[in-house]
Amino acid sequence: MHELAITQSMLDLVLKQAEEAKAGKVGKINLVLGEMTGVVGRCVQFYFDFLSKGTPAEGAELNFTEIPTTARCQSCGKEFELGEFDWTCPHCQSNNIEITGGKELFVESIEVD
């Protein structure tokens, strides 16, 4: 549900960048979505098709790079992907961990004409 607000912010950001580059048309938008944000690419696409109508970004291809939730163990220092119902280090079973990835929510680049 938060995808509506997030897609609108993303579109505003893309249009501003395109305008600054004096681009006529946005062909592709490369997005990075972390797993922890719970942002669903399919929903972003749905809202984007609707919100971008009549703008230079209408019809642009959305490309999603999805980042899994990762953590670094504070005891043994190893990095690992967070399990669904297990937040202990798979190497030393410590639960003293630090989240290192999965919170990303940004526009990496755009391709314009």
Place this chain on the structure above:
Amino acid sequence: MEIKVVKDILGANDQIARKNRQLFDRHKVFVVNVMASPGAGKTSVIMETIKRLKGKTRVGVVEGDISSSLDAEAISKEDVPVVQINTGGECHLDASMTATALGDLPLNDIDLLLIENVGNLVCPAEFSLGEDLRILIASTPEGDDKPFKYPLMFHEADVVLINKIDLLPYLKFDVDAFSKTIRGINRKVKIFPVSCTTGEGIGEWVSWLLGRMGGG
């Protein structure tokens, strides 16, 4: 032509949140963003907190709901300034909605502003409002597996209130395991088991909050 952007999608919200924060700082208002699922007890915790703070600090409330003003009406009985925001469908408050509500509050007469976010464990975690403190209310009937399902919310919270602990005898909710899971990804979190029905734990939470407002 490819243009490198590398900019946060919610950067515009963060910018407005920073402006809200400056406004709060100017008026010396300490701001708490109260987040939880629907029915976890956000309004009850706010009411209990207000009751315990009477005569100690001046409280104001912003109520965020998709629709209705039921919560604002309940809170206005406590004789504190309250503003209702109806998001009209949006599942969370954002910095700009908050900014709009601030114009209707006597900020010079408020020391502590409690902002009740929309009941939701996903979206509010993404949108900063300019707050000093993020509290998450997790109630025992919701189950002790919630951190695994909503990790961002538990990761971002400064305080977790485990509410409805008076119901523990009837539920399979392991407070120790739940607390351990949260601390695993969020070492700085403060956890207070509370019950708004019996009042248990509310005093500890309110004393801690007062200490924190005083810069502790």
